[in-house]
Amino acid sequence: MLKEVSTHVIQHLLAQNAWSAPLLQPFAGQAVQLNFVLFKTALVILENGSLAIAGETATADATITIPPSLLLRLMAKDEAARLQIKVDGDTHLATALAKVLSHVRWDYEDDLSRLVGDVPANKVGEFARQTAGSAKDTVTNLADMLSEYWQEEKPMLAKKRHVEQFNAEVDTLRADVERLEKRLNKLAKNP
Numbered sequence: 001m002l003k004e005v006s007t008h009v010i011q012h013l014l015a016q017n018a019w020s021a022p023l024l025q026p027f028a029g030q031a032v033q034l035n036f037v038l039f040k041t042a043l044v045i046l047e048n049g050s051l052a053i054a055g056e057t058a059t060a061d062a063t064i065t066i067p068p069s070l071l072l073r074l075m076a077k078d079e080a081a082r083l084q085i086k087v088d089g090d091t092h093l094a095t096a097l098a099k100v101l102s103h104v105r106w107d108y109e110d111d112l113s114r115l116v117g118d119v120p121a122n123k124v125g126e127f128a129r130q131t132a133g134s135a136k137d138t139v140t141n142l143a144d145m146l147s148e149y150w151q152e153e154k155p156m157l158a159k160k161r162h163v164e165q166f167n168a169e170v171d172t173l174r175a176d177v178e179r180l181e182k183r184l185n186k187l188a189k190n191p
Contacts, residue, residue, distance in 0.1 A: 007052045010043070014050045016107045020100040021049030027093050033060035036068065043097070062089035064098065074102075 014020050024045050031044045031054045042054035065086040066074070073081035087094040108128075113121035150156040158166075 010051045010053070013104050013106055014100075016110070017100075017104045020104065023049070023096050023100055024051070025049040027061075027096060030061040030090070030093055031058045032093060032097050033063040035063060035065040036071075038068065045097075060089060062087065062091070062094040062097075064094050 025048070027045045028047045028049070029045065031042050033040065033042045042058050042060055043051045044054040044058060046052055065088075067084070070081045070084055082098075085098070109121045109125040112124060115121075116124075147157060151159050
């Protein structure tokens with residue numbers, strides 16, 4: 001039952017994002033294993049470019065592993081986090097699916113309007129967008145405040161200029177050590 005509901009939800013989302021079907025159709029019949037530490041699921045690409053939950057015996061053509069530490073960064077659209085996703089198998093398939101899944105948007109206002117009407121659905125959507133924007137601003141301000149506190153008041157984080165200065169000093173030290181090794185080798189050859 002859960003498999004049927006999950007498949008229906010995935011197909012509904014992809015139907016709302018019709019642009020995704022042409023991207024997935026070339027991979028029809030192939031399966032992708034999604035591994036999150038908390039759960040694993042396999043998706044199969046159908047002939048029409050939609051997705052369904054794969055059966056128990058399906059062999060994955062590609063496996064995508066996402067550590068839980070990356071989930072929040074991915075939701076925040078951190079590009080560096082995408083580079084830390086582990087992909088095994090058919091990378092073209094995994095890349096196409098990742099592109100689709102990262103750009104799929106749920107049109108909840110459309111679904112809600114079928115239940116309560118257009119005007120209430122629009123008001124709920126407007127409230128949700130304002131709330132999400134306010135929450136994002138609050139989290140950003142909190143992160144900036146903590147970062148400044150940990151750099152200035154209770155130094156736990158290094159400032160960028162201090163890190164750059166440290167790196168420059170390490171580079172200078174490395175160059176000095178190399179010059180010293182060359183001198184020592186030269187002296188050892190010419191006693």
